[in-house]
Each structure stands twice: as C-alpha cells, then as structure tokens.
Amino acid sequence: MTDHPLNTGGDRGYLRIATEEAFATREQVDIYLRMIKDGTADKGMVSLWGFYAKSPSERAMTIMDRLLDLGERRIADMDRTGIDVGILALTSPGVQPMLDVAEARGVAQRANDYLAERCHAHPTRFVGMTAVAPQDPEWSAREIIRGAKELGFKGCQINSHTQGHYLDEPQFDPIIRALVEVDQPLYIHPSTLPDSMIAPLVEAGLDGAIFGFGVETGMHLLRLITTGIFDRYPTLQIMVGHMGEALPYWLYRLDYMHQAGVRSKRYERLKPLKKTIAEYMRSNVLVTNSGVAWEPAIKFCQQVVGEDRVMYAMDYPYEYEAYEVQAMDNMDMTPALKKKFFQSNAERWFKLDPAQYTPKVK
Structure with missing residues (x-):
C-alpha cells in the first residue's frame, strides 16, 4: 500500500463525498449536561455525553471542538484529508x-x-x-418538508429509537409519509441505547460505537423491514452507516429464520412480505462505510447489497484518520466502481448537483 497526497478536487478521478458527518450546537450539548446533572438523562446519555461533554481527555475535548465548528476549522480538516463535500447532520442522539x-x-x-x-x-x-423531533411526528413531518423545500436539505437523519420507541410504530407514520412526499432518504443513525437493553453492554464497556450502537440500530432497521415498511412505501430509501450495522453479513441467516418465523406464525408481528429481507436490502436500503475503512467488508457489501448502494463516509469527527482515506483510495477495484463508492452514488441518492462543487477546468 502506498501513501499519497490527499487532495481535494478530483485528482484521482473522483471527488470524495463523506455521507455521515456530525455537528453539534452549544444549546444541544448544554441541555444534555443539564439532563445529566438533574437526573433526567437515561443511562445511555450519561455514558456517552457524560464523557464527550465533560471529560478532560484529549479525545473528548478535540471531538467537542470539532463538533461545534461549521466553519474554517472543519473545512481545513476536510482539506487535510481530501474530503470535497461533507453531508452534515445534527449529532446523535439529536433532540x-x-x-x-x-x-x-x-x-x-x-x-x-x-x-x-x-x-x-x-x-x-x-x-x-x-433534524427532527420524533416525539412530535406531525411537527417532524412539517420540518422534513421545510428542510427539503425551504432550507435546501437533501435527507433526514433520525438517531434510532426515541425514548425506547421505534419508527415501525404507527404514530411515526407521518414522518415516513413526509419523506416519501419529498422523495428524500431517511438516514437511521445509531443512538445511545435505551435503558431496557443497555445494562449488560455498559457494564462491559460495549454500549457505544464499539458494538452496542450497531446492535440497536441494526435491530431498528430489521423492525422496519419485517413489519412491511417497504411494502407500504416501496419508493422509500433508508440509509444506515457502519457497513450496514452488520446486517449484510447476516443476510442468509436473517432470511432463513425470518421465513421460518412467518411460516410458523410464532410471532403476531411477522407477516408474509412481498420480498425477502435480502431483496429489500438491494432495493430500499443504502449503506455507508462510516467508521469501517476495511476493504473486505466494503467489497462484500457491494456484492450482496449492490455496487450502486454502498457509499463512502468518514464519521467525522468521531473517526478522523488520514490513513483511512488513503486505504480507501488504494482499494483494489475498478476506477468506475471506486467513483461510485466515493462520489456518484452519493450524488444519485442525495440528488446532488455536481455542478455545484465540481472543480472548474481553467
């Protein structure tokens, strides 16, 4: 593997569009701190934001500084790692x-x-x-439409569960309908785990990005698929990060056991669907590699989900490593496929206009 300069501007035949990049507002973080102090925060917030917003460690302080910057520092960080465009969302767990x-x-x-x-x-x-507040689904639906039609946004991020409730529950249907109306993707990002499932993970130090986030978010996507979200809304596209929260690698077993469960009528919620889980993954699910700069995983996901459905992400500022960008540049794949991964898939699914950021030829 060779090191090489990380330039913006497409000198390797593609631009790098990073599709899961976080920011925070001071107001948001101050409310987290208030909730931790007054005892209204759940265990997940205490674990995650009790660290990032309070720890004097270099990692926590650097991440906080980067989260709160949507100006020159962030752009300088993008320039240093060759990131042309960042697709930004309010950091988890949002509001x-x-x-x-x-x-x-x-x-x-x-x-x-x-x-x-x-x-x-x-x-x-x-x-x-x-960003939305799923606690109020009707307001969130209106905010999705405002974001799309007035603010110029290109999707909506929801940070998995909302106080233990999941988007397959009927009260959240206005949010899904609004996304279909504006024809924009839903990005389901991990959140701090609900109290109902966090205990054995937090005691082992596994509740966060190392494992617990993926477990909970993968379950959320499975809940949506198996309760028929894509049969009801066949044009809906749902994005997940971190290499699909492991679901692509479980697809054979997921399909086998889901179909066995439907046939047995063991669970009231498991009804026959129009497609298999694997087929929905190839028609309605999009995957980013945020935090997983690992060529074998990316190639496998391209194989089973589809080359048009796997996109690049850095996971800034939680993971900000120049060597990871170089590793992705050095993957053994065709130039056309590498351009899909870094650029054109993001342009397609977020409906970006390349003329807005493509370097002009002098």
Whole structure:
C-alpha cells in the first residue's frame, strides 16, 4: 500500500463525498449536561455525553471542538484529508431524548436554521440533512418538508429509537409519509441505547460505537423491514452507516429464520412480505462505510447489497484518520466502481448537483 497526497478536487478521478458527518450546537450539548446533572438523562446519555461533554481527555475535548465548528476549522480538516463535500447532520442522539417536546422542537428547528446558514455560506463543501423531533411526528413531518423545500436539505437523519420507541410504530407514520412526499432518504443513525437493553453492554464497556450502537440500530432497521415498511412505501430509501450495522453479513441467516418465523406464525408481528429481507436490502436500503475503512467488508457489501448502494463516509469527527482515506483510495477495484463508492452514488441518492462543487477546468 502506498501513501499519497490527499487532495481535494478530483485528482484521482473522483471527488470524495463523506455521507455521515456530525455537528453539534452549544444549546444541544448544554441541555444534555443539564439532563445529566438533574437526573433526567437515561443511562445511555450519561455514558456517552457524560464523557464527550465533560471529560478532560484529549479525545473528548478535540471531538467537542470539532463538533461545534461549521466553519474554517472543519473545512481545513476536510482539506487535510481530501474530503470535497461533507453531508452534515445534527449529532446523535439529536433532540430525541429531550422530555420537554416544545424544547426539543425548538432545538431541532434552530439547529436546522443554523445548518442551512452554514451550507449557504459554504455551498461547495457542505450539504445538510434535516433534524427532527420524533416525539412530535406531525411537527417532524412539517420540518422534513421545510428542510427539503425551504432550507435546501437533501435527507433526514433520525438517531434510532426515541425514548425506547421505534419508527415501525404507527404514530411515526407521518414522518415516513413526509419523506416519501419529498422523495428524500431517511438516514437511521445509531443512538445511545435505551435503558431496557443497555445494562449488560455498559457494564462491559460495549454500549457505544464499539458494538452496542450497531446492535440497536441494526435491530431498528430489521423492525422496519419485517413489519412491511417497504411494502407500504416501496419508493422509500433508508440509509444506515457502519457497513450496514452488520446486517449484510447476516443476510442468509436473517432470511432463513425470518421465513421460518412467518411460516410458523410464532410471532403476531411477522407477516408474509412481498420480498425477502435480502431483496429489500438491494432495493430500499443504502449503506455507508462510516467508521469501517476495511476493504473486505466494503467489497462484500457491494456484492450482496449492490455496487450502486454502498457509499463512502468518514464519521467525522468521531473517526478522523488520514490513513483511512488513503486505504480507501488504494482499494483494489475498478476506477468506475471506486467513483461510485466515493462520489456518484452519493450524488444519485442525495440528488446532488455536481455542478455545484465540481472543480472548474481553467
């Protein structure tokens, strides 16, 4: 493997569009700290944000500084690692743990307005995704439409469960309908685990990105698939990061056991579907490699989910490593496929206009 300069501008035949990049607002973080202090935070928030927002460690302090910057520092970091475009979303768990629904709506709306302003200030570098407060599904549906039609956003990120509730539950249907109406993808990002499942993971130090996030988010996507979300909304596209939260690698077993469960009528919620889980993964699920700069995993996912459905992400600022970008550049794949991975798949699914950021030939 060779090291090489990480330039923006497409000198390797493609631009690098990073599709799962996080930012925070000071208001959001201050509310997390208040909830931790007053005892209203769940165990997951205490574990995650009790570290990132309070620890004096170099990792925590650096990540906080980077999360709060949507200006020159972030662009300089992108330049250092050859990232042409960042697709930005309010960092997990967003406003979803907030118990005061009016407060949650306000924080999300102000974060969206701020992100839109920063995207307008740096239109060749930043693309936004809408933040919502699923505690209020009707308001969230309106905010998705506002994000798409007024703010110029290209998708919506929801950080998995909302206080232990999942998007397959009927009360969240307005959110799904709004996404279908504006024809934008839903990005399901991991969240802190609900109290109902966190105990054995947090005691082992496995509740976060190392394992617990993927377990919970993969389950969320499976709940949606197996309860027929794509039969009801066949045009809906759902994105997940971290190499599909492991689901592509379990597909054979998932399909076998799902079909066995349907035939046995063991579970009330498992009904016959129009397609297999693997078929939905190839028609309605999109995967980014955020945090998984690992060539074998990427190639396997391209093989089973489809070359048009796997996209690059860095997972900034939680994972910011120049050598990982170089490793992705050095993957043994055709130039056409590498361009799909880094650039054109993101342009297709987020409906980006390449003319906005493609370097002009002098």
